[in-house]
Amino acid sequence: xxxxxxxxxxxxxxxxxxxxxxxxxxxxxxxxxxxxxxxxxxxxxxxxxxxxxxxxxxxxxxxxxxxxxxxxxxxxxxxxxxxxxxxxxxxxxxxxxxxxxxxxxxxxxxxxxxxxxxxxxxxxxxxxxxxxxxxxxxxxxxxx
Amino acid sequence: xxxxxxxxxxxxxxxxxxxxxxxxxxxxxxxxxxxxxxxxxxxxxxxxxxxxxxxxxxxxxxxxxxxxxxxxxxxxxxxxxxxxxxxxxxxxxxxxxxxxxxxxxxxxxxxxxxxxxxxxxxxxxxxxxxxxxxxxxxxxxx
Numbered sequence: 001x002x003x004x005x006x007x008x009x010x011x012x013x014x015x016x017x018x019x020x021x022x023x024x025x026x027x028x029x030x031x032x033x034x035x036x037x038x039x040x041x042x043x044x045x046x047x048x049x050x051x052x053x054x055x056x057x058x059x060x061x062x063x064x065x066x067x068x069x070x071x072x073x074x075x076x077x078x079x080x081x082x083x084x085x086x087x088x089x090x091x092x093x094x095x096x097x098x099x100x101x102x103x104x105x106x107x108x109x110x111x112x113x114x115x116x117x118x119x120x121x122x123x124x125x126x127x128x129x130x131x132x133x134x135x136x137x138x139x140x141x142x143x144x
Numbered sequence: 145x146x147x148x149x150x151x152x153x154x155x156x157x158x159x160x161x162x163x164x165x166x167x168x169x170x171x172x173x174x175x176x177x178x179x180x181x182x183x184x185x186x187x188x189x190x191x192x193x194x195x196x197x198x199x200x201x202x203x204x205x206x207x208x209x210x211x212x213x214x215x216x217x218x219x220x221x222x223x224x225x226x227x228x229x230x231x232x233x234x235x236x237x238x239x240x241x242x243x244x245x246x247x248x249x250x251x252x253x254x255x256x257x258x259x260x261x262x263x264x265x266x267x268x269x270x271x272x273x274x275x276x277x278x279x280x281x282x283x284x285x286x
Contacts, residue, residue, distance in 0.1 A: 004197040006169040011201025013162035014174065019206050019217060021155020022148055027220035033276040042152040047250055049156020054255035057164035066171030073173055078259045087242025088264040092271025094234025097227060097279055097286060101246045102239060103176035110207025111216035118225055119232040126236020127184040134241060
């Protein structure tokens with residue numbers, strides 16, 4: 001029960017932070033990506049602000065256990081592979097196109113903008129087909 | 145403009161605080177695409193409750209704020225339905241293929257000095273800038 005309560009609290013705080021930061025407004029995100037246009041640096045403040053508490057959280061976690069039991073996730077093997085870069089490139093292309101990434105898209109479902117709903121439905125569909133796409137990619141001969 | 149930066153910083157600190165809470169209490173990484181993707185493709189069956197509770201808070205608390213305030217913050221979207229659907233598909237496939245998005249690779253990965261997180265962030269930032277440049281300044285669709 002505690003695990004669920006803390007999960008909901010984390011999700012809620014994440015949503016509020018996204019709302020206050022302005023990142024649920026696609027125009028702000030596209031403004032950040034528009035380096036050659038009317039550039040808006042707000043996203044750097046958001047990402048920078050978010051990294052600070054997490055930097056200390058990772059430090060604090062060293063040699064400790066999570067408060068509700070279990071163990072902290074081990075660092076994934078530090079390999080930069082094709083799926084990481086190809087996936088991030090596809091994600092970035094969509095991010096620039098709509099100005100939405102998964103967190104802000106979900107946080108703004110309740111805003112009532114049908115454009116967000118279209119995006120979220122398509123995103124969920126994309127997530128549903130990815131295990132299949134990943135198997136196809138992994139079966140194909142790797143070229144770097 | 146400058147006020148936007150202050151709100152950005154405050155909101156960012158809250159986002160990082162949420163990620164720190166999820167890590168230190170539950171021992172979990174706060175990655176929006178991973179938490180949702182695991183529900184969608186069934187790979188997160190083992191901790192479905194935590195995922196749904198997190199997503200419930202993420203969708204629900206902003207919704208409550210909108211209802212209490214009697215209005216939503218501004219969302220200026222460009223692009224028609226087809227553009228938004230294509231963008232959603234790309235984001236869904238891309239984040240799951242890369243195992244993370246702005247929150248997982250960006251916030252949680254960079255703060256851990258993860259090479260994978262940093263490489264992913266460089267890749268999606270570059271792709272985002274190129275994509276926006278092409279679709280806004282060359283093709284004019286967004």
